[in-house]
Amino acid sequence: MPVSCTTNCGRKAILRRPKTGTSLCKECFFDAFETEVHHTITSGKLFFPGQVVAIGASGGKDSTVLAYVMKFLNDKYDYKLNLMLLSIDEGITGYRDDSLNTVKENKNDYQLPLKILSYQDLYGWTMDRVVEEVGKKNNCTFCGVFRRQALERGAVMMGASCIATGHNADDIAETVLMNIMRGDVARLGRCCAAITSSDGALPRVKPLKFCYEKEIVMYAYFRKLKYFSTECVYAPNAYRGHARNFLKELERIRPSVIMDIIHSGENLVFQTGIKTPQQGTCSSCGHVSSQELCQACTLLLSLNEGKAKQGVSKKSHKIRST
Amino acid sequence: MGSGSLKISVHFGGGAEILFDNLKQHDLELPLDNGTWNLKRLIAWIRDNKMKSKQELFVKDDSVRPGILVLVNDTDWDLLGQTDYELCDGDQVHFISTLHGG
Numbered sequence: 256m257p258v259s260c261t262t263n264c265g266r267k268a269i270l271r272r273p274k275t276g277t278s279l280c281k282e283c284f285f286d287a288f289e290t291e292v293h294h295t296i297t298s299g300k301l302f303f304p305g306q307v308v309a310i311g312a313s314g315g316k317d318s319t320v321l322a323y324v325m326k327f328l329n330d331k332y333d334y335k336l337n338l339m340l341l342s343i344d345e346g347i348t349g350y351r352d353d354s355l356n357t358v359k360e361n362k363n364d365y366q367l368p369l370k371i372l373s374y375q376d377l378y379g380w381t382m383d384r385v386v387e388e389v390g391k392k393n394n395c396t397f398c399g400v401f402r403r404q405a406l407e408r409g410a411v412m413m414g415a416s417c418i419a420t421g422h423n424a425d426d427i428a429e430t431v432l433m434n435i436m437r438g439d440v441a442r443l444g445r446c447c448a449a450i451t452s453s454d455g456a457l458p459r460v461k462p463l464k465f466c467y468e469k470e471i472v473m474y475a476y477f478r479k480l481k482y483f484s485t486e487c488v489y490a491p492n493a494y495r496g497h498a499r500n501f502l503k504e505l506e507r508i509r510p511s512v513i514m515d516i517i518h519s520g521e522n523l524v525f526q527t528g529i530k531t532p533q534q535g536t537c538s539s540c541g542h543v544s545s546q547e548l549c550q551a552c553t554l555l556l557s558l559n560e561g562k563a564k565q566g567v568s569k570k571s572h573k574i575r576s577t
Numbered sequence: 578m579g580s581g582s583l584k585i586s587v588h589f590g591g592g593a594e595i596l597f598d599n600l601k602q603h604d605l606e607l608p609l610d611n612g613t614w615n616l617k618r619l620i621a622w623i624r625d626n627k628m629k630s631k632q633e634l635f636v637k638d639d640s641v642r643p644g645i646l647v648l649v650n651d652t653d654w655d656l657l658g659q660t661d662y663e664l665c666d667g668d669q670v671h672f673i674s675t676l677h678g679g
Contacts, residue, residue, distance in 0.1 A: 258656045270653035278656055316591070316675075472591060472646060472675045473653070484592035484677040499676070503643035 269477070273467050273510035281477050288474050292324050292462050293332060299449040301460045302417070304335040309415035311406055312340040312361060312369070314354035317421030319361060319482040320471050321463055325419065326365045339413050340365075343405045344373040345398055346381025347488060354483040361481075372409040374401055378555055386489055389563045394489050397554050397563075404542060404551040410457050422461040425468040428513045429498045431520040436498070440525060447520040453534050456543040467513060582606040583614055585668045587623070592677030593645060596635055597627055607664075616647065617660035619670070635672075644676040 258268040258278050266280035272287070279287060295301070302308060310325060312318045322340060329336050342358045345351050355371060362369040375381050378401060386394045410418045427447055434443035445451055452458035463471065475482055505512045536542065537549035548556070557563040587603045594601045607614055607622065614622075617639055624636045635642060640660050647654040648671040649662060664670075 257652075267652075268656055269651060271655040315677075468644075468675045469646060472673055476590075476648075476671075476673060477651075484590075484674065485595070486592065486677050500643075503676075507643045 270470075270473055273469050273506065274465075274514060276510070284470075284477070285474070288466070288470055289324060289327060289331075291465060293328050295449060295465055296328065296334075296462050299460075301419075301450055301462060302334060302336055305337070306417065307337040307339065307413065307415040309339050309341040309370075309406070309410035309413050309418050310367075311418055311420045312342050312358045313421075314342070314357035314361070314483040315421070316471055316475050316482045316484065317423055317426075317463060319357070319421075319480050320466075320475050321419060321421040322361055322365055322367065323478065323480055324474075325462065326367065338367050339415060340367050340369040341406060341409045341413060341415075341418070342369065342371045343402050343409065344371055344375075345402065346374050346383055348383055350485060350488045351382075353485065357481060357483040364481075368413075370409055370413055372405050372412075374405065377401075377405055377408065378551075380555075380558055382489070385558065385563075388558060388561075391489055397558075398489075400550045400554055404540075404549070407457060407542065415457065417458045417460055419460050419462060421463055423463045423466050423468050423471055424513050424517060425499075425502065427461070427464060427520070428516040429495060429502055431516050432498045432502065433495060443520065443523065444525050447517055453543060455534065455536065465514070465517075581609045583609055583664060584666055585619075585664055585670060587619075588669065588671045589673075590671060591646075591674040593635070593672050593674040596631055603627065614664045615660060616649075616654065616662045616664065616670070619664060620660070641672060642676075644674065646673045646675060647671065648673070 260266045260268045260280035260283050261277040262279065262283045264280060264283055266282065268278035269281050270284060271278050272284075308325070310318065310322050312322055322338075325336075325338055328334065329338060340358060340362055342355060344355060358369060358371075361367070373381075382394065382398055385397050389397065406418055430446045431443065434440075434446055449462075449464045450458055450460045474480075502513065534543055534545055537544040537552055538547050539552040540549060542549050542551070544550070546553075554563070584604070584606050587605055589597050589601055589603075597603065607619075620636060620641060621639070624632050628635065633642070635645070637643065641647060647659075649657055650669050651671075654662060
């Protein structure tokens with residue numbers, strides 16, 4: 256027996272929202288999803304009129320939905336934002352080369368300018384070669400550090416004053432759990448913010464911060480958005496994978512758990528006197544860093560000197576900047 | 578109970594197709610000899626007949642692995658009784674992974 260849309264619009268419901276338990280038809284779901292992102296943007300003051308925004312675009316579900324919704328809301332509510340797509344080519348054969356084709360389709364479908372920046376051009380290394388050098392154990396560390404800086408550099412080149420990323424509610428809840436399990440108090444304190452900025456670095460904003468992964472995938476499905484969903488060919492981030500599975504199993508029992516974890520993360524109060532890293536600039540590349548040499552340059556130096564095989568030191572884990 | 582068959586099509590997306598030789602659509606004819614088919618029975622049948630390995634990436638505890646969305650004729654299975662939903666001739670079942678990429 257068909258379930259009716261909770262809004263009494265008279266249409267048949269097509270999904271149950273995990274966040275609220277309400278049942279909505281396709282039209283009311285689109286409206287609810289888009290309106291919530293609009294509220295996240297306006298209540299958090301994520302952007303200002305005239306701002307150039309670089310949307311980090313991987314071709315995956317989250318950034319595809321982000322690009323679509325940002326474009327849609329910018330037109331609907333006249334934010335007056337200048338939106339651009341920014342993609343990073345890590346140099347992973349059979350993965351990123353395919354997903355970049357999806358981003359190129361997004362560029363045409365949404366009529367947004369696109370810039371692609373490669374690790375090869377920026378660092379002289381592709382991830383394929385990094386993996387040849389360091390193996391499949393620590394490669395995600397290299398990739399993550401390089402991508403973070405590459406996005407920053409690309410956004411600066413495009414004249415953008417902020418970077419919007421597709422991080423969703425599930426991602427943030429996972430990160431809260433991971434930071435608790437790692438004892439990373441500094442990151443725990445800031446990982447829930449919809450907008451993070453540090454001196455000298457461009458602010459990063461997360462307009463999909465309160466969007467459940469289920470709803471992002473349903474939105475893409477019903478809007479018929481094209482996205483790329485192949486897993487990276489190199490070892491997945493195993494630690495995050497465990498946090499993710501744990502969270503998904505909890506979600507099945509109690510769907511609100513994702514919002515509840517974010518709520519907990521947002522309301523934690525930290526002892527004063529906990530040492531947080533001082534931001535400065537890297538003596539080699541000039542980018543923001545809490546150390547003499549930024550983490551990207553440290554890793555690059557180890558690659559170029561042939562020392563990266565020895566693995567990533569524990570120390571470098573502690574100095575990552577947000 | 579009359580014999581015959583139930584014709585449905587099953588679609589995999591969002592990366593779930595990787596578990597099925599990258600084939601996104603599978604048209605199935607299921608025998609009706611042993612009674613009706615609900616989604617629980619279909620999931621077990623897929624596990625036993627369409628997968629050679631990595632079954633744990635699709636199935637968990639008589640259902641799909643958490644993080645895989647299920648829709649029947651474009652309706653979320655959460656509105657249809659999930660695994661208890663009884664399949665009808667011509668049903669289109671979608672299994673969409675949310676676990677891939679970002």
